Amino acid sequence: MTLSKPLLALAATAVLGLAACEQGSAPAVPEDTPGPVAPESALNGTYNLLESNCGDETSDKRLVIDGNKFLFAGASCTAVSSEQRANQTRVTLACEGEAADGNRIVDLQTRPDGTLRMTDDSLTLTYFQCMRAAASSNVMVDQTM
Numbered sequence: 593m594t595l596s597k598p599l600l601a602l603a604a605t606a607v608l609g610l611a612a613c614e615q616g617s618a619p620a621v622p623e624d625t626p627g628p629v630a631p632e633s634a635l636n637g638t639y640n641l642l643e644s645n646c647g648d649e650t651s652d653k654r655l656v657i658d659g660n661k662f663l664f665a666g667a668s669c670t671a672v673s674s675e676q677r678a679n680q681t682r683v684t685l686a687c688e689g690e691a692a693d694g695n696r697i698v699d700l701q702t703r704p705d706g707t708l709r710m711t712d713d714s715l716t717l718t719y720f721q722c723m724r725a726a727a728s729s730n731v732m733v734d735q736t737m
Contacts, residue, residue: 635700639708639719646722655708655719667692680711 640646641653648654656663660671667689675682680701687696699711708719 635702635708636725637721638723638725640722641717641719643720643722646720658725662687664689664692666690669696680709 635657636659637657638646639655639657640648640651642651645651645653652665654665662669662671662685664687667687669685669687669692671683672686672695673684677699680699682697682699685696685698687693696712701709701711703709703718706721708721710717710719
């Protein structure tokens with residue numbers, strides 16, 4: 593009979609444990625965490641200073657952002673660092689090409705109307721988004737404009 597007492601105690605513990613689970617103590621459903629979701633590829637796409645030139649792939653006012661590549665007419669740049677600020681992002685671009693050679697520091701700001709404002713030194717340009725790309729494709733990285 594000494595063997596049945598431990599078995600009886602184990603069975604009682606199991607029954608009490610099952611009874612506790614049946615009383616509706618289901619795990620809580622996780623809630624979405626509030627906060628910004630901005631993947632690195634959030635700016636990927638094609639832009640133009642003139643909205644009417646969005647279909648023109650040879651426009652000298654065109655900007656293509658593909659991952660960390662910024663392709664301007666006559667210059668190819670790579671984002672080498674970025675710093676988030678209150679309402680903009682400061683990006684250091686390492687550029688090469690006929691239009692620019694060396695580092696450029698630009699401030700980027702996305703606007704609710706879908707435009708991208710880029711401030712380079714004292715010059716602020718507003719780019720219209722022509723086409724959005726969901727992820728970096730590396731298709732346009734080696735293209736020149």
